Amino acid sequence: xxxxxxxxxxxxxxxxxxxxxxxxxxxxxxxxxxxxxxxxxxxxxxxxxxxxxxxxxxxxxxxxxxxxxxxxxxxxxxxxxxxxxxxxxxxxxxxxxxxxxxxxxxxxxxxxxxxxxxxxxxxxxxxxxxxxxxxxxxxxxxxxxxxxxxxxxxxxxxxxxxxxxxxxxxxxxxxxxxxxxxxxxxxxxxxxxxxxxxxxxxxxxxxxxxxxxxxxxxxxxxxxxxxxxxxxxxxxxxxxxxxxxxxxxxxxxxxxxxxxxxxxxxxxxxxxxxxxxxxxxxxxxxxxxxxxxxxxxxxxxxxxxxxxxxxxxxxxxxxxxxxxxxxxxxxxxxxxxxxxxxxxxxxxxxxxxxxxxxxxxxxxxxxxxxxxxxxxxxxxxxxxxxxxxxx
Amino acid sequence: xxxxxxxxxxxxxxxxxxxxxxxxxxxxxxxxxxxxxxxxxxxxxxxxxxxxxxxxxxxxxxxxxxxxxxxxxxxxxxxxxxxxxxxxxxxxxxxxxx
Numbered sequence: 187x188x189x190x191x192x193x194x195x196x197x198x199x200x201x202x203x204x205x206x207x208x209x210x211x212x213x214x215x216x217x218x219x220x221x222x223x224x225x226x227x228x229x230x231x232x233x234x235x236x237x238x239x240x241x242x243x244x245x246x247x248x249x250x251x252x253x254x255x256x257x258x259x260x261x262x263x264x265x266x267x268x269x270x271x272x273x274x275x276x277x278x279x280x281x282x283x284x285x286x287x288x289x290x291x292x293x294x295x296x297x298x299x300x301x302x303x304x305x306x307x308x309x310x311x312x313x314x315x316x317x318x319x320x321x322x323x324x325x326x327x328x329x330x331x332x333x334x335x336x337x338x339x340x341x342x343x344x345x346x347x348x349x350x351x352x353x354x355x356x357x358x359x360x361x362x363x364x365x366x367x368x369x370x371x372x373x374x375x376x377x378x379x380x381x382x383x384x385x386x387x388x389x390x391x392x393x394x395x396x397x398x399x400x401x402x403x404x405x406x407x408x409x410x411x412x413x414x415x416x417x418x419x420x421x422x423x424x425x426x427x428x429x430x431x432x433x434x435x436x437x438x439x440x441x442x443x444x445x446x447x448x449x450x451x452x453x454x455x456x457x458x459x460x461x462x463x464x465x466x467x468x469x470x471x472x473x474x475x476x477x478x479x480x481x482x483x484x485x486x487x488x489x490x491x492x493x494x495x496x497x498x499x500x501x502x503x504x505x506x507x508x509x510x511x512x513x514x515x516x517x518x519x520x521x522x523x524x525x526x527x528x529x530x531x532x533x534x535x536x537x538x539x540x541x542x543x544x545x546x547x548x549x550x551x552x553x554x555x556x557x558x559x560x561x562x563x564x565x566x567x568x569x570x571x572x573x574x575x576x577x
Numbered sequence: 578x579x580x581x582x583x584x585x586x587x588x589x590x591x592x593x594x595x596x597x598x599x600x601x602x603x604x605x606x607x608x609x610x611x612x613x614x615x616x617x618x619x620x621x622x623x624x625x626x627x628x629x630x631x632x633x634x635x636x637x638x639x640x641x642x643x644x645x646x647x648x649x650x651x652x653x654x655x656x657x658x659x660x661x662x663x664x665x666x667x668x669x670x671x672x673x674x675x
Contacts (some may be wrong), residue, residue, distance in 0.1 A: 253611035
């Protein structure tokens with residue numbers, strides 16, 4: 187019923203008593219190390235919410251009537267209690283959509299997942315070919331994702347999602363992604379690359395060119411409701427008609443992020459102290475943070491159009507994505523770095539001596555350090571001196 | 578979508594109810610309705626429409642719910658239209674009057 191949304195968007199900008207859509211990153215642990223990981227995942231955080239804390243949080247979601255949560259990570263299936271939490275949520279009126287790289291979807295798991303009506307799965311894939319995908323997500327990740335899709339399809343699970351982050355290297359593959367989705371009875375979900383987490387390090391090289399932006403927009407207009415976008419391309423609305431969705435920045439208004447240690451951020455792409463509203467472990471709980479945090483209250487105030495005030499397209503794009511601006515060092519009340527009129531590129535070129543903000547937390551696995559040992563003799567400088575490989 | 582919905586034509590003289598897999602969340606503007614089967618989210622744009630939908634299951638027919646909520650007859654066509662959309666998308670379903 188997107189047609190009725192028009193006036194409602196204003197209400198959403200003032201916030202709701204509970205989020206419409208909540209992202210819950212269950213763990214920072216991940217078996218992959220994608221170059222653009224928005225949560226800089228890799229190692230598990232020792233302060234991770236316990237099973238009981240997770241269950242209490244799901245109870246709170248149920249009380250708040252949060253219809254479904256998007257569970258991600260890290261790789262959420264790494265948590266030993268993941269499957270139990272899934273069952274607990276879906277049997278307590280909290281639907282779950284979870285994102286996975288697919289590596290742990292065994293045939294048995296696939297059958298179990300297919301039998302649960304309250305469940306939706308997103309398999310992450312950032313290339314329609316192994317070459318393009320693995321360059322970002324790591325060797326073998328394409329084959330693992332395809333295998334998971336085969337298993338889900340074989341188990342009779344239809345309508346699961348193939349979740350693609352649009353990059354400079356895969357925009358030319360959009361039709362191939364659609365074909366891939368059709369082959370497995372899946373639905374394509376295309377979202378925007380954000381300069382968040384490790385994404386900040388690769389954004390300059392990976393984000394679509396302005397020509398490709400237009401290509402994405404035209405392709406999405408052609409494919410309409412068939413392709414999901416998580417409302418992530420509203421910054422392209424300046425090209426003409428709005429894409430399906432609410433077309434507004436929902437941060438702290440209708441969406442938010444709960445991270446693995448219970449920190450509540452305005453959106454999944456804004457893991458930074460600047461956008462930290464509170465923690466679910468506090469006395470007020472998640473509902474209290476959502477309803478009364480000063481950060482969320484300020485995000486629900488009318489936002490200044492700033493440098494975009496005189497632009498005729500402001501009503502369409504609303505200045506774009508807050509997180510994209512923040513992590514590229516642009517003012518929040520100015521153009522999006524990917525502004526369709528090119529104002530973002532100009533602003534980026536004019537950044538002078540701006541120190542880019544770093545994410546609040548970084549769980550990236552460090553490159554494996556060489557085992558250092560005392561040389562056998564003081565003149566042995568080679569680290570391999572005296573080392574005999576095992577047979 | 579994972580689960581097909583039986584699309585029905587709305588008729589205010591018949592008995593209706595919220596689909597068993599639909600949850601309604603009251604909001605200041607009306608309500609959010611979420612269908613766990615189709616995963617479709619809909620917006621009920623007024624508290625009155627929410628009251629009508631909440632009452633469907635306990636009234637003999639859809640129009641009776643309109644009367645109980647006190648919707649002026651001049652506004653019925655608008656409500657019929659909204660209810661027809663909800664029926665078409667499987668949010669509300671026909672039931673046997675009891």
